[in-house]
Amino acid sequence: xxxxxxxxxxxxxxxxxxxxxxxxxxxxxxxxxxxxxxxxxxxxxxxxxxxxxxxxxxxxxxxxxxxxxxxxxxxxxxxxxxxxxxxxxxxxxxxxxxxxxxxxxxxxxxxxxxxxxxxxxxxxxxxxxxxxxxxxxxxxxxxxxxxxxxxxxxxxxxxxxxxxxxxxxxxxxxxxxxxxxxxxxxxxxxxxxxxxxxxxxxxxxxxxxxxxxxxxxxxxxxxxxxxxxxxxxxxxxxxxxxxxxxxxxxxxxxxxxxxxxxxxxxxxxxxxxxxxxxxxxxxxxxxxxxxxxxxxxxxxxxxxxxxxxxxxxxxxxxxxxxxxxxxxxxxxxxxxxxxxxxxxxxxxxxxxxxxxxxxxxxxxxxxxxxxxxxxxxxxxxxxxxxxxxxxxxxxxxxxxxxxxxxxxxxxxxxxxxxxxxxxxxxxxxxxxxxxxxxxxxxxxxxxxxxxxxxxxxxxxxxxxxxxxxxxxxxxx
Numbered sequence: 001x002x003x004x005x006x007x008x009x010x011x012x013x014x015x016x017x018x019x020x021x022x023x024x025x026x027x028x029x030x031x032x033x034x035x036x037x038x039x040x041x042x043x044x045x046x047x048x049x050x051x052x053x054x055x056x057x058x059x060x061x062x063x064x065x066x067x068x069x070x071x072x073x074x075x076x077x078x079x080x081x082x083x084x085x086x087x088x089x090x091x092x093x094x095x096x097x098x099x100x101x102x103x104x105x106x107x108x109x110x111x112x113x114x115x116x117x118x119x120x121x122x123x124x125x126x127x128x129x130x131x132x133x134x135x136x137x138x139x140x141x142x143x144x145x146x147x148x149x150x151x152x153x154x155x156x157x158x159x160x161x162x163x164x165x166x167x168x169x170x171x172x173x174x175x176x177x178x179x180x181x182x183x184x185x186x187x188x189x190x191x192x193x194x195x196x197x198x199x200x201x202x203x204x205x206x207x208x209x210x211x212x213x214x215x216x217x218x219x220x221x222x223x224x225x226x227x228x229x230x231x232x233x234x235x236x237x238x239x240x241x242x243x244x245x246x247x248x249x250x251x252x253x254x255x256x257x258x259x260x261x262x263x264x265x266x267x268x269x270x271x272x273x274x275x276x277x278x279x280x281x282x283x284x285x286x287x288x289x290x291x292x293x294x295x296x297x298x299x300x301x302x303x304x305x306x307x308x309x310x311x312x313x314x315x316x317x318x319x320x321x322x323x324x325x326x327x328x329x330x331x332x333x334x335x336x337x338x339x340x341x342x343x344x345x346x347x348x349x350x351x352x353x354x355x356x357x358x359x360x361x362x363x364x365x366x367x368x369x370x371x372x373x374x375x376x377x378x379x380x381x382x383x384x385x386x387x388x389x390x391x392x393x394x395x396x397x398x399x400x401x402x403x404x405x406x407x408x409x410x411x412x413x414x415x416x417x418x419x420x421x422x423x424x425x426x427x428x429x430x431x432x433x434x435x436x437x438x439x440x441x442x443x444x445x446x447x448x449x450x451x452x453x454x455x456x457x458x459x460x461x462x463x464x465x466x467x468x469x470x471x472x473x474x475x476x
Contacts, residue, residue: 003070004063011062015055022046022054025350032346107390111397114374125366125399126406132359132451133410133444134417139351140440141418148435149276154333156225157275160188160217160302161310163327164317172296174322181316183309188217189298191285196256199245208235208255210285217302220273220282234270236282240431242272244279257292265291276431352447359448364455367399371459379466392463396456403452407445414444 023046030044104112115122164178172189179187191210196203211218213230220228220236230236235253237245247253252266273282289297305313310328317326371378378391418436425432 004066007062007066008059011058015058018054018058019051028346107394107397110394111401114398115401122402125362126402126409128362129359129403129406129448130410130413132355132357132362133407133448134355134414135358136352136355136444136447137411137414137436137440138417138421139348139355140443141414141421141436142432143348144437144440145422145432145435148433149430150333150336152221152225152433153275153277154329157219157221158217158302158329159219159304161305161329162303162314162317163300163329164303164323165300165325165327166298167322167324169294169297169299170322172298175298175301177320178301178303178317181313183306183313184303185306186216186304187301188212188215189285189301190218191288191297192299193288193292194258195281196258197241197245197281198254198256199247199251202245204241204244204279205258206241206279206281208281208283208288210283210288213284215302217304221275222272223274225274228271228273230282230284231270232284232287234268234283236271236273237269238275238279238281239272240275240426240428241279241281242269255291260292260294263292267291276433277429279428355444356447356451360451360455363399363403363448363452364458366402367396367455367459370395370398371462375466378463382466388463391466392456392460395463396459399452399456403448407448410448411441411444414441 023044026046027044030042033039034042166174169191175187175189178184189212193208193210194205195208196205211220211230213232220230222228223239228236235255237247237253242248245253247269249269249271251269253269254264254266256262256264267283283291285298286296289295303313314326314328317323374395378395381391381394382388415436419434422432422434
């Protein structure tokens with residue numbers, strides 16, 4: 001009861017600090033969502049059951065850990081508790097059973113024996129460090145994934161500088177007036193038709209885009225980011241849309257057109273394309289117009305413009321009749337980054353803070369506990385002639401070995417967490433790819449290593465104060 005109350009006092013203080021910090025972070029997330037989704041207001045509400053659940057989980061884990069730690073001492077008879085603690089019983093390690101002990105020094109064999117003597121403690125320490133490493137990977141993953149999304153969507157697929165959108169479908173001859181503007185290097189027209197796609201009992205409302213078959217400013221990419229040629233007959237769906245409709249290449253897709261004469265036609269699905277933003281379907285522009293029994297109608301155009309004339313072209317296009325809007329790609333990319341940068345940076349900061357705190361807390365507490373448990377043993381080794389560095393190697397080497405084992409396990413765990421997040425982020429608005437650069441792995445590993453080094457430096461100072469006199473006075 002004494003140690004349980006002591007731990008609950010510490011946990012209660014942590015709960016109070018956590019609630020205050022959680023409210024502040026929740027309010028910050030509300031402001032981010034207001035900016036991200038252009039909401040007029042968003043009131044942050046913290047439900048009492050959330051606080052109760054968090055407090056109960058924290059207290060339960062603390063009590064279980066306390067009872068596990070003190071149960072062996074609490075069960076001792078008082079008379080036996082007054083005697084000095086008997087020396088620990090060690091057995092041959094796996095290394096020694098395999099006959100490999102000659103490859104290890106005596107201090108190294110002591111490290112291996114102590115790890116095998118306390119397998120559960122070693123396992124929990126390794127698991128805690130690996131969880132910290134995996135948590136830190138989730139923050140860096142988002143930043144790299146978003147950069148990859150922008151590179152694929154705007155750097156490889158849609159490479160035009162300006163997108164011109166007409167107020168209504170217009171003759172393809174209007175493209176000549178766009179090409180005649182000074183600074184316009186290339187122009188490609190597209191046809192945009194709102195439709196309701198239907199396959200069996202599933203349906204989805206989106207649009208079919210009619211694009212040039214071998215365009216330079218609009219390219220469809222497959223899962224390997226290889227350019228797809230749009231066939232003359234048939235429709236290509238984005239992979240996410242094909243998954244929603246559960247349709248495969250070769251199946252017949254029903255298109256219910258939602259403008260003009262609203263015809264209903266069927267076309268075969270000839271393939272899927274990889275896109276991270278939006279949900280759409282693609283056909284050759286001439287095939288789409290022929291399917292709708294229209295002439296060479298277009299809805300807009302992509303323009304490649306010389307950087308020196310981009311502002312002049314943009315201003316001239318805004319003043320033209322029958323043009324509903326002009327989208328500048330650089331501005332669209334900048335707005336995309338501005339919209340999500342705050343939320344991504346916030347999440348990255350929280351993940352890094354949590355991961356670093358967990359890593360340092362687990363490693364430092366493990367070292368402090370090991371020092372407390374083996375204080376007498378380490379002091380005895382100093383009396384027997386071991387140098388301070390050798391004693392430090394025995395104590396810190398154990399945590400170093402567990403950390404080295406935990407890092408690759410944590411990187412694997414982090415990959416799984418990132419994969420789960422990428423799966424959960426699959427929406428109609430955007431899909432986040434599972435892209436993990438070497439910098440994500442390196443940062444997570446370096447934070448764990450840095451936490452270990454800082455903890456070791458702090459413990460190193462305590463090794464100078466081992467009570468060797470008390471060991472010499474002990475009878476045994």
